[in-house]
Amino acid sequence: MKSASPTSPAAASTSPEVRRQRSDGAEARSHLLLTALRLFAERGFTKTSTREIALAAGVNIAAISYYFGDKAGLYRAVFTEPMGSAKDDIGLYDQPGFTLRQSLQGFVASFLNPMKQGEFIQQCTRLHFREMLEPTGVWAEELDQGIKPAHAALVAVLGRHLGVTRPDDDLHRLAFSITGLALQMYVTRDVIEGVRPQLLATPKAIDLWAARLVDFSEAMVAVELARRQSLTSAKKSKT
Template sequence: MPAPPITRTARADGVEARQRILLAALALFAEKGFAKTSTREIAQAAQANIAAISYYFGDKAGLYAATFTEPLGGDPRALVAQFSAPGLSLEEALRIFMAGYLDALKQGEIARQCMRLHMRELIEPTSQWKTELERDIQGPHEALVALLCRHLQLSRADDDTHRLAFSLAGLAIQLFVMQEVMEVVRPGLLQSPQQIDTWADRLVGYALALVAAEAQRRGRRVPLKAAARSMSKKKQAS
């Protein structure tokens, strides 16, 4: 007896329509900004009814907020919890941080559009900026500072601790910012999941070197030894 024909459910159609609207909005918001993008344009680009925007996202602001979190997936708070877990070595924590942060690059053009969206929000801030600052920047930064205080054996963070935390995050962020430049100067460095995994591995080594330099400057020996052991293992493996 032949199997019954596969039919598309209303739920599946709804998920697909919502995703089309989300990605169309991401591209338009990244290109034109929130104020200059109309819901009519988004609906037209998504080949959807304009009423579907209200149905799935509430309003234009709700759709705009969704473009900051949904296309790349993941939750910065979940990543913070993972690399802040008690008992992790510095290398283990930094590896979780770098791999989690760079994983979004594997989505290619969507990652580029998300980067443009964030840059446009910096230039033309909306009410979304406060949310992004607290969730995507301040939260992970504070967790990195706490991690550094623990491994540098500091009772409290000072300006140099924050400088180091910003520098570590900057190692990952610069790959998002420099995507198009890299494609011209050195094509291939970001063109496959394997290349991105290699970047994550290298950035862990660079980050450990930065922490080791700061530990040495402060006269702290434990993190320096840990970083040195890690770098020695990497040299032997290569």
């Protein structure tokens, strides 16, 4: 992973706070952000200039400085604001009183609800994958500050329901496998739409798939529980 340069989006976190917007400037800021999202997703951070973004958005280039500080600040906003951070959704599934199904429902819903935004969220997905291939430092921050805490929370949830107090490799494998069920819908969206487009055609269709993923995830947990119980029984029979 490349280290962030002083002008990279990762370094923008130390830049001055963006000026307070007037209420009538929110729409202009949103339009600028969406335009930048499209261009950054298509070309990446390095190959996209602020002049091109301003021209495509139909605004003066000074608007980027006004709303976001600089190009790095704009990129950071584009990367983080539309989808948020994985850690923001932890409360939707990591609750001590939740049943396993309630936790899985919250986790899957937090993952798949953004898909209902169609082309917009596809651009966000493309940007995230481009960032992994052409890192600026923003992805590394999200991994450390967002994805790792969210993964740890899911591991804790699964551990509670499996009676595992010290997470082991198999518990992490289970958590990654459940996450992978939802993640593959983003990664293979073009394939799904080419083979069976009705599966993602409407918000209702996405909700139905989410319900199925909860079923599949419960089955995976059940298999892991049975495996662990079998190992425990085998050990007891030897003593």
